[in-house]
Amino acid sequence: MAATHNQEPTQLFWFRRDLRLNDNHGLFSALNNGKVIACFVWDRDLLNTLQLDNPRVNFIHQSICEIKQQLQLIGSDLIVLYGNTQEQLLKLLTTYKIKTLHWNEDYEPWAIIRDQQIQKDFMDYEIHCKMYKDQTIFAKREILTQQSKPYSVYSAYKNTWLKKLAHEGCQSYLSENLLTNFHQLQPQKDDFTPLQHGFEQLPALTGGATQAQQRLLNFTSKLATYNLNRDYPFQDLTSYIGVDLRFGTLSIRQSVQLATSQNNDGSLTWLSELIWRDFFSQVLFNFPYVVTQAFRIEYNNLAYTNNPVWFTAWCNGQTGFPIVDAGMRQLNQTGFMHNRVRMICASFLCKDLLIDWRWGEDYFAKKLLDYDLASNNGNWQWCASTGCDAQPYFRIFNPYLQSKKFDPEGEYIRKFIPELSHLDNKAIHCPSNVDLFSATNYPTPIVNHPTQVKLAKIMFATIKKD
Numbered sequence: 001m002a003a004t005h006n007q008e009p010t011q012l013f014w015f016r017r018d019l020r021l022n023d024n025h026g027l028f029s030a031l032n033n034g035k036v037i038a039c040f041v042w043d044r045d046l047l048n049t050l051q052l053d054n055p056r057v058n059f060i061h062q063s064i065c066e067i068k069q070q071l072q073l074i075g076s077d078l079i080v081l082y083g084n085t086q087e088q089l090l091k092l093l094t095t096y097k098i099k100t101l102h103w104n105e106d107y108e109p110w111a112i113i114r115d116q117q118i119q120k121d122f123m124d125y126e127i128h129c130k131m132y133k134d135q136t137i138f139a140k141r142e143i144l145t146q147q148s149k150p151y152s153v154y155s156a157y158k159n160t161w162l163k164k165l166a167h168e169g170c171q172s173y174l175s176e177n178l179l180t181n182f183h184q185l186q187p188q189k190d191d192f193t194p195l196q197h198g199f200e201q202l203p204a205l206t207g208g209a210t211q212a213q214q215r216l217l218n219f220t221s222k223l224a225t226y227n228l229n230r231d232y233p234f235q236d237l238t239s240y241i242g243v244d245l246r247f248g249t250l251s252i253r254q255s256v257q258l259a260t261s262q263n264n265d266g267s268l269t270w271l272s273e274l275i276w277r278d279f280f281s282q283v284l285f286n287f288p289y290v291v292t293q294a295f296r297i298e299y300n301n302l303a304y305t306n307n308p309v310w311f312t313a314w315c316n317g318q319t320g321f322p323i324v325d326a327g328m329r330q331l332n333q334t335g336f337m338h339n340r341v342r343m344i345c346a347s348f349l350c351k352d353l354l355i356d357w358r359w360g361e362d363y364f365a366k367k368l369l370d371y372d373l374a375s376n377n378g379n380w381q382w383c384a385s386t387g388c389d390a391q392p393y394f395r396i397f398n399p400y401l402q403s404k405k406f407d408p409e410g411e412y413i414r415k416f417i418p419e420l421s422h423l424d425n426k427a428i429h430c431p432s433n434v435d436l437f438s439a440t441n442y443p444t445p446i447v448n449h450p451t452q453v454k455l456a457k458i459m460f461a462t463i464k465k466d
C-alpha cells in the first residue's frame with residue numbers, strides 16, 4: 001500500500017452505508033479534523049452468506065467505484081479492502097499513522113457489536129474512534145414518549161418527530177466543500193470485484209451518488225401528486241430512492257429538505273414515508289429482539305402451517321393470483337417491488353398461505369435491492385399483524401379487490417405475466433373464472449381466498465384466548 005504521506009498523522013474515514021462524498025456527517029467531521037484517508041472494507045464473512053444473484057453487491061461496487069474516481073481526480077484514492085473487517089482495518093495501522101478513526105453509526109444489532117469490538121481494538125493502539133448520526137434524521141433514543149420510553153405507535157412518534165424537526169431543523173454537512181483535505185495517495189489496487197467472485201449483474205438500478213441525485217431530481221416534479229399516485233404499481237411515480245437511502249448514495253437530510261421545501265399533500269405524504277423509515281430504525285434499535293421474534297411476543301406462537309410447496313409457488317410467482325405473481329416476478333427480475341404490491345404479497349403469504357412472516361422476510365432480504373433490516377422487518381411485521389402498530393389481524397387484503405383497485409386495467413399484471421396479456425381488463429384479475437384461461441400455462445389458484453381468510457382468523461383468535 002503506497003502512500004505519499006504515510007508517516008504524517010492522519011484521520012481515517014471508514015465508508016460503510018454512507019457511500020457518497022456530499023453531505024456526509026462523519027466525513028465532514030473527519031475532513032474538519034485534518035488530512036484524511038478513506039477506506040471501504042468488503043466483509044468476506046458477510047459476502048460468503050450471500051447468494052450470487054444478490055443485487056446489492058454490484059450496486060455497492062458501482063458506488064465505491066464512483067467515489068474512487070472522484071478521489072483520484074483530486075490526487076487521492078479510496079482504499080478498498082477485502083477480508084475480515086477488524087483485521088483489515090487494523091492492517092492499515094502498519095502503513096499509516098492514524099490519529100482518529102471516524103465512521104457513521106449503523107443501528108443493526110450485529111453492526112453495533114462489531115463496531116464496539118473495533119473501538120476496543122483501536123483503543124489498544126490509543127486511537128480514538130468517533131461516530132456520527134448520518135443514516136436517519138433522529139436515531140436511537142432521541143425521540144421518546146413523556147415517560148421516556150421509545151414509541152411503538154407511529155402517529156404519536158410522527159408528531160414528536162415533526163415538532164423536533166421544526167425545532168432543530170435539518171442541517172447539511174457540506175463535506176463536498178472540504179475535499180482538498182484528502183491526503184494525496186497513489187492509485188490503490190482493489191482487492192475485490194463482484195465479477196471476480198461470481199456475483200451476477202442484474203438489470204437493476206445503477207449505484208453511485210450521481211445516479212441517486214438523478215433519481216431525486218426525476219422525482220421532484222412528481223412530489224406534489226405523490227399522495228394521489230403512489231399506490232398504483234403500473235405508474236412510475238414513486239422516487240426509487242430506497243436503495244440510495246439504504247447505502248447512503250443519497251443523504252436522508254437532502255431528501256427531507258426536498259420534502260419540506262413544498263407544502264402540499266404530496267410532499268406531506270412523502271415526508272410521512274421518510275418518517276416511517278426513522279420509526280422502524282428506532283424500533284430495531286430499542287427492541288432488537290424483533291430480528292427473530294414477533295414484536296408482540298404472544299404472536300410467536302401462531303400455528304402457521306408453513307407448506308413448502310406453496311412457499312415455492314409464492315417465491316416463483318406461480319400462485320395463480322395475478323397481482324401476487326406479478327409482484328414476485330417484478331422482485332425476482334429487477335430487485336424492486338412496488339410498495340402496494342409488497343403489502344399484497346406479504347399479506348397473502350401470511351394470511352392466505354398461512355406461512356410464517358419470517359420466511360417472506362428472509363426471501364425479500366435475499367432479493368430486494370433496497371433491503372434494509374429495520375424497514376423490511378418492520379413492514380413484514382406490520383403486514384403479518386405481529387408488529388407494533390400493525391394492521392389488525394382481522395383486516396385481510398383481498399388480492400382480487402386490491403388488484404382491481406390498484407391495477408384497474410391490468411397494466412402491471414400484463415407487464416410481468418405476459419401469458420395473461422390476452423385477457424381483458426376484467427378477466428385479468430381472476431383468470432381462473434375464464435374459459436380462455438385453460439389455453440394459457442398460468443397456474444390455477446393454489447388456495448381459495450375466502451377459506452384461507454377464515455383459517456387465518458381462527459389462527460389469530462386462538463392465540464387471543466390463551
Ligand SMILES: Cc1cc2nc3c(=O)[nH]c(=O)nc-3n(C[C@H](O)[C@H](O)[C@H](O)COP(=O)(O)OP(=O)(O)OC[C@H]3O[C@@H](n4cnc5c(N)ncnc54)[C@H](O)[C@@H]3O)c2cc1C
Pocket residue numbers: 230238239240241242243245246273274276277280337338339340342343346364368370371372373375376377379380383
Ligand atoms: C413487506 C414489505 C417489505 C419492505 N421492505 C423494505 C426494505 O427492505 N427496505 C426499504 O427501504 N423499504 C421497505 N419497504 C417499504 C417500501 O415498500 C419501500 O421503501 C418503497 O417501496 C421503496 O420505493 P421508493 O423508494 O420508490 O419509495 P417512495 O414511495 O418514494 O418513498 C420514499 C422513501 O421513504 C421510505 N419508505 C417508504 N415507505 C416506507 C415504509 N413503509 N417503511 C419504511 N420506509 C418507507 C423509503 O426509504 C423510500 O425510499 C417494505 C414494505 C413492505 C410492505
